[in-house]
Amino acid sequence: MRALVFDQKLSFDPAYPEPVPGPGEALVRVLKAGICNTDLEIVQGYMGFKGILGHEFVGLVQGGEWDGKRVAGEINLACGNCETCHQGISTQCPNRATLGIFNHNGAFADYLTLPQANLRLLPDEISDEQAVFIEPLAAALQILHMTHISPHHRVVVLGAGKLGLLAAQVIALQGCHLSVVVHHLHQNELLSEWGIDVAVFESIEPKSIDVVVDCTGTEEGFADALTLVRPRGIIHLKSTYHAKPVADMTRVVVDEVTVTSSRCGPFDAAIRLLKRYLIEVEPLIDARYSLDHGLDAMVKAGQKGVLKVLLEMG
Amino acid sequence: MRALVFDQKLSFDPAYPEPVPGPGEALVRVLKAGICNTDLEIVQGYMGFKGILGHEFVGLVQGGEWDGKRVAGEINLACGNCETCHQGISTQCPNRATLGIFNHNGAFADYLTLPQANLRLLPDEISDEQAVFIEPLAAALQILHMTHISPHHRVVVLGAGKLGLLAAQVIALQGCHLSVVVHHLHQNELLSEWGIDVAVFESIEPKSIDVVVDCTGTEEGFADALTLVRPRGIIHLKSTYHAKPVADMTRVVVDEVTVTSSRCGPFDAAIRLLKRYLIEVEPLIDARYSLDHGLDAMVKAGQKGVLKVLLEMG
Numbered sequence: 369m370r371a372l373v374f375d376q377k378l379s380f381d382p383a384y385p386e387p388v389p390g391p392g393e394a395l396v397r398v399l400k401a402g403i404c405n406t407d408l409e410i411v412q413g414y415m416g417f418k419g420i421l422g423h424e425f426v427g428l429v430q431g432g433e434w435d436g437k438r439v440a441g442e443i444n445l446a447c448g449n450c451e452t453c454h455q456g457i458s459t460q461c462p463n464r465a466t467l468g469i470f471n472h473n474g475a476f477a478d479y480l481t482l483p484q485a486n487l488r489l490l491p492d493e494i495s496d497e498q499a500v501f502i503e504p505l506a507a508a509l510q511i512l513h514m515t516h517i518s519p520h521h522r523v524v525v526l527g528a529g530k531l532g533l534l535a536a537q538v539i540a541l542q543g544c545h546l547s548v549v550v551h552h553l554h555q556n557e558l559l560s561e562w563g564i565d566v567a568v569f570e571s572i573e574p575k576s577i578d579v580v581v582d583c584t585g586t587e588e589g590f591a592d593a594l595t596l597v598r599p600r601g602i603i604h605l606k607s608t609y610h611a612k613p614v615a616d617m618t619r620v621v622v623d624e625v626t627v628t629s630s631r632c633g634p635f636d637a638a639i640r641l642l643k644r645y646l647i648e649v650e651p652l653i654d655a656r657y658s659l660d661h662g663l664d665a666m667v668k669a670g671q672k673g674v675l676k677v678l679l680e681m682g
Numbered sequence: 683m684r685a686l687v688f689d690q691k692l693s694f695d696p697a698y699p700e701p702v703p704g705p706g707e708a709l710v711r712v713l714k715a716g717i718c719n720t721d722l723e724i725v726q727g728y729m730g731f732k733g734i735l736g737h738e739f740v741g742l743v744q745g746g747e748w749d750g751k752r753v754a755g756e757i758n759l760a761c762g763n764c765e766t767c768h769q770g771i772s773t774q775c776p777n778r779a780t781l782g783i784f785n786h787n788g789a790f791a792d793y794l795t796l797p798q799a800n801l802r803l804l805p806d807e808i809s810d811e812q813a814v815f816i817e818p819l820a821a822a823l824q825i826l827h828m829t830h831i832s833p834h835h836r837v838v839v840l841g842a843g844k845l846g847l848l849a850a851q852v853i854a855l856q857g858c859h860l861s862v863v864v865h866h867l868h869q870n871e872l873l874s875e876w877g878i879d880v881a882v883f884e885s886i887e888p889k890s891i892d893v894v895v896d897c898t899g900t901e902e903g904f905a906d907a908l909t910l911v912r913p914r915g916i917i918h919l920k921s922t923y924h925a926k927p928v929a930d931m932t933r934v935v936v937d938e939v940t941v942t943s944s945r946c947g948p949f950d951a952a953i954r955l956l957k958r959y960l961i962e963v964e965p966l967i968d969a970r971y972s973l974d975h976g977l978d979a980m981v982k983a984g985q986k987g988v989l990k991v992l993l994e995m996g
Contacts, residue, residue, distance in 0.1 A: 519826050519951035520827050520948045540958075541855040543948070545954075633833065634857070637833035637856075641857045644854075644877045
């Protein structure tokens, strides 16, 4: 099968061996997949991963009880037997593999395998392209699990990239006073169409914000968040950093700031919101490439200001 | 002016004295007002109130800086000088009066007065009829301030009356797994149109629900909530009871259940969600009456299964 493989360098392999599902696993034919910043970071050495990239996908189950069904899939392959799994926090299982990120081949290929329990059936209301966004939308929703955002709160989202635009949309559903700090005109227009306020960083009063969500993925993002957050406020980190951000932790302590963060989130909730069309994902798609041109797609996805790039297997 | 007045019994007065705004107060010509369950309870003796009923309204400011502007108004008249006000919790001020509920004449009249600080300007996107729902929608949003509802949660709303239908809509925006227990066919249809699940009480597994929101206003509501809530779960009370509900508090303690509640909420958040049309309120209007027929309107509003009844001053 065709596959986009990283092993010290990224290459397109037209004849990679098809995966064979293990016990309890399903074989899935991938229809479409999305390129995430994590994929770009892996290519720069993050996680030391070797294998097929990709963890945002929609596909069709091949064989078994769900033969032919259209699915998305949770990306963490938990052991199910450790204390963390027994507490129901399988996304944090210390023995886990992660689709296309750690110890398990990913979705930038014609086929992938996942435990049957990771698969989620998709309702007809959700298109294939929308379905590719279930994984990142679930990650955006996890912000709301880890941090209580009240309708009374003043909230700022820093960074309006792929994840920032999803985060902004789910936070706006809370009714809270939300501003998004944006650096690109296109994102500015999108947010305005959605009725979400756009702000210039300098226009926001320092120490005035209840919850600052940092989606910048940069060291400066954390420093900016510290500037804006009110005493006893919350900074929620929604970025992976491939460099270690150096933070003024004294300010954090003196102002009793809480720093929270989140990673993978609830697929079911993402499906419910997409099904009701409460989150708009189509305008986030900047380009579509055949898997054959996956290398070009990765280059495109890495360009400044580019939002979601999709890979099409069909 | 015309007014619907309660003093031991409810009467329509065609020549009630017009109110005179005090220092810092604005005079407002009422355009439309909504009848709330609280109004029905006051007529049955709740709060021992005497005066003009009504606290859900849209109106036009008469005179002053905002002359001619269209407004809604927060209903709590706080003293601004006590410890509770200094903590920013003016809705809980122990010295407060409350529009049409306690010590301050309400909105079922041609004119009312409110402190200028209580008024909220309305954007053009919000119609007069929508604006009448800002107060109850704010109250529904206060659920989310007092109780953290995560996208992972299983939530049940008991009771789909006027407030229950607003509560269901704001909770559904969280993406959580929500079911609403409904007793009337009309509400059932509305919820289904919105894509919100309807459930029969008996079909829900006992002790399985993370957050149960009781909007029934009945003693049975609390008992039902206790049946459904999981150990360490939350019961959120969103009802005023004119009888004292007798509750099995032993179950609460044994299962470490948290009981929270909420009353008035954030007008700004309600305005933001209505402006983006994320909450649909028009289908909740069951009847419209001229203020002249206010007594009939109150009878209608008290009938079983009837949702919002509006009074029109025009």
